[in-house]
Amino acid sequence: MTAEAAAAAVHTGRVTALAAELIRHDTRNPPGGEQPVVEPLVAALRDLGAAIEVFEPVPGRPSVLGHVGSGAGPTLLVNGHIDVVPVVEADWAVPPFGGQVRDGLLYGRGACDMKGGIAAALEGLRACRDAGVVPPATIAFHFVADEETGGRLGTEALVGSGLVKADAAVVPEPSELAVGVAERGVLMAEITVRGRAAHGSDPGVGRSAVADAARIVSALHLADFGGHVHPLLGSPTCNVGTIAGGTAANIVAAECRLRVDRRVLPGQTRAGALAQITRLIDAVGAFDYDTTVLAFAEGSELDVEHPFVAEFRGAAGHAPVRGLKLGTDARFLRNRLGIPAVVYGPGSARVAHTADEYVPVAELVAAARTFARLYATFRG
Ligand SMILES: [Zn+2]
Structure with missing residues (x-):
């Protein structure tokens, strides 16, 4: 099975290292400045052979777009925000931008919200490549600015620019590996x-x-x-x-x-x-x-009966379907463009925005395997 071969090629050290590297590039918002993380993301996308574009509606607020595939046929979009919320350094027992692993947990601002999810999504495609699995769809990565203060300079600007076209989308915000289909x-x-x-x-x-x-x-x-x-x-x-x-x-x-x-x-x-x-x-x-x-x-939801929900759950080991307390950029994709979008990622929303934010390494790996299976099989 190509999907299982791709999932088996997920590399624990590699996905952890990428997530840690993204954490070490400080992108706090406010004040808002995603530039530091552009270079490692571009490097990761280039390694995957992606066509890369940096979308910058105002100076200093870049989103990184990468497309892997011919562009013919269906497109699967991964939308993940690269800004993080501020820290009160005195409240942290670990360096907030250190990306340290202790007892199976990767710590740092953005570990679960949501640089861990971004690393897992990229690792899924690295695993496909290593297993010799060519995804039947084009995989589009939109690593966006400004989600934490409303998305105006990130996903909303992208949607307004007509740059978002996809047959389905995944937003790897922390969901404890459940499949989020609705949010208030x-x-x-x-x-x-x-x-x-x-x-x-x-x-x-x-x-x-x-x-x-x-x-x-x-x-x-x-x-x-x-x-x-x-x-x-x-x-x-x-x-x-x-x-x-x-x-x-x-x-x-x-x-x-x-x-x-x-x-x-x-x-x-x-x-x-x-x-x-x-x-x-x-x-x-x-x-x-x-x-x-x-x-x-606004709130948003994807009908639980939509075929993409069942397809995604199949890739995610029949993970449960949930409504999420937090709001995500999925609302722009669902409400403005009608793109079927699920929220699925490692880590917990209860840990997001707190001191000593972390993501369990085991969940990074499990999420990367889900992405690998999805890329291997998604046909729109
Ligand atoms: Zn988030």
Whole structure:
């Protein structure tokens, strides 16, 4: 079996070394700067005989594109982001950009989110080559900038430029080797509540923005938005994360600001998500307030019955299908281009963005074997 021959050619030391090398190239975002990791990625792609292009919508924010194959016939896309979230160095017991292996775990910022997944995807194709297996499809690698702050300069820009064409896609974000087919979206908003200042000795004269904000918090936090419960994603949620208001104990507060994090199900729009918030607020009282959307990313999903899900699970040893708590660039591929996309990668989302981030070496290897089997068999 060519697929098993390719999987068997996955090399543990080689995939670990590549992941460690990518970790050692600091690409923290913010501030945002993916240039350091371009060179090792270009080298890895060149080694695979890829046609390479660096896409740079603004200076210093490159994405690396590589295509292996004739371009005739189907294309399988691997989309992985090369930026990582910042670190608080004092919280780390290991060097965050050291790429050290201890007790079977590879440590460093980006180990699971998601330089490990990128290394596994590349190792899968190296293994095919070593086993003499020529993938029937063109394999496209899009190693993209800017995912951690919304993807505007990465996948979204690529999609807008018309450079993304694929019959199916894999996003190797950390999924604990499960197959992610759905993810919730997010709306971050600030609510500014206005009152009327007065002397603190006579609070009935003014109108307290803090008191009004407290009622709004009660209306929004853990609110029940009704509607259907998604079989993989559950219900939408709302968290009121911050509150800041008033000027002094002896002044009736003139202003109070809240910041909320709403998670929405696939299909929910920005306007719809915001309208539900204002409806809940208006239902408890007549307040003087306005809302500002700080960020919005829509949810997305691939029908679990889509044939690519079964095909991918076959390559992944019948891994379970999951809904993911985190949002990924898969939403651009699914929602804007209709590309069937799954999220599958080594490591856990629970470890991503934390101090002492790591990826188990065994999962790097297992993911690389999945990629090798998929490349060996994918025909679109
Ligand atoms: Zn990520």
